[in-house]
Amino acid sequence: MDEKSVREMAQTLKDAPFVVVFTGAGASAESGVPTFRDALTGLWAKYDAQELATPQAFRANPKLVWDWYQFRRGLVNNARPNAGHIAIAQLQRLHPRVLLVTQNVDDLHEQAGSPRVLHLHGNIAETKCFYDCQGEPTLVDLTELTFDPEDTPPPCPHCGRWLRPNVVWFNERLSYDILEEAFNASDRCNAMLMVGTSGVVHPAARIPMIGLARGIPVFDVNPHGSTLSEQATWLPYPAGEILPRVMEAYAQL
Numbered sequence: 001m002d003e004k005s006v007r008e009m010a011q012t013l014k015d016a017p018f019v020v021v022f023t024g025a026g027a028s029a030e031s032g033v034p035t036f037r038d039a040l041t042g043l044w045a046k047y048d049a050q051e052l053a054t055p056q057a058f059r060a061n062p063k064l065v066w067d068w069y070q071f072r073r074g075l076v077n078n079a080r081p082n083a084g085h086i087a088i089a090q091l092q093r094l095h096p097r098v099l100l101v102t103q104n105v106d107d108l109h110e111q112a113g114s115p116r117v118l119h120l121h122g123n124i125a126e127t128k129c130f131y132d133c134q135g136e137p138t139l140v141d142l143t144e145l146t147f148d149p150e151d152t153p154p155p156c157p158h159c160g161r162w163l164r165p166n167v168v169w170f171n172e173r174l175s176y177d178i179l180e181e182a183f184n185a186s187d188r189c190n191a192m193l194m195v196g197t198s199g200v201v202h203p204a205a206r207i208p209m210i211g212l213a214r215g216i217p218v219f220d221v222n223p224h225g226s227t228l229s230e231q232a233t234w235l236p237y238p239a240g241e242i243l244p245r246v247m248e249a250y251a252q253l
């Protein structure tokens with residue numbers, strides 16, 4: 001992307017009174033966290049993530065699904081924010097009004113210094129009772145439990161039934177309040193920056209679709225393209241490469 005286009009993009013973001021940043025798995029790819037499109041590894045290579053990330057899969061094989069999340073938690077725990085996360089946090093510091101909405105279940109935006117992150121699909125580091133026996137969500141601190149790592153999922157300390165990761169699985173509804181805030185922001189913002197998402201998963205994908213339908217500038221940072229790249233302003237670069245350049249130009253405006 002030539003410097004003139006980078007500067008124009010930075011100016012558009014600076015001139016927009018309200019910016020929504022919408023991220024997906026690709027924003028964490030350069031931190032070593034595999035995206036959903038990546039082939040699954042090891043035991044799970046023969047499964048599709050969409051098949052494992054469901055309550056049906058958990059009921060059918062709770063140990064397989066729990067152990068898959070423990071594996072992914074390990075990847076996230078070893079990951080560090082990349083230059084793309086850091087650039088987004090910088091935008092939130094320099095711009096008066098940015099709402100960051102993520103589909104990701106890691107906390108790399110928070111680690112990069114983002115002051116507020118709206119998580120549409122939950123937080124992989126959190127554990128809750130599968131039945132929310134004490135109210136929704138019944139969060140449980142795994143570090144306070146003693147359980148046999150081979151005998152998983154561990155039992156809920158309140159009701160003795162399964163624990164599960166505090167993420168939104170396929171075929172589960174998202175939090176109404178979180179979704180309403182994200183859609184309201186999409187209806188009101190003046191520019192949108194989507195980073196590292198294929199735009200396949202709903203209802204999250206409606207966020208950039210609302211921006212595009214309103215005719216506001218929507219920048220799509222994605223080296224391989226998304227379902228919306230043709231309608232958006234597509235930047236075919238890795239987030240960690242292009243976003244620091246945009247923020248360098250932004251800081252000089």
Ligand code: BV8
Pocket residue numbers: 023024025026027029030035036037038050053103104105121167168169170171172173174195196197198199200201202203204221222223224225226237238239240
């Ligand atoms: C629901 C948590 C109803 C779990 C996740 C409408 C149309 C079609 C289907 C549906 C629809 N409405 C509902 C559905 C069904 C389903 C769905 O969307 N199916 C699709 C896939 C066909 N949706 C649901 O089930 C949702 N629930 O609708 O409930 C309901 C109502 C009432 C009562 C009961 C039920 C729930 C969806 C949430 C699922 N949970 N995550 C977990 O993580 O384990 S979704 C999960 O997959 C991720 O969180 C993420 O959101 C999604 C993957 O999408 P992306 O983030 O975009 O990642 P992806 O890998 O696809 O793409 C990465 C991109 O990055 C790529 O394009 C790549 O090119 C790019 N990239 C790579 N490297 C870089 C990069 N970009 C920049 N820089 C780089 N370096």
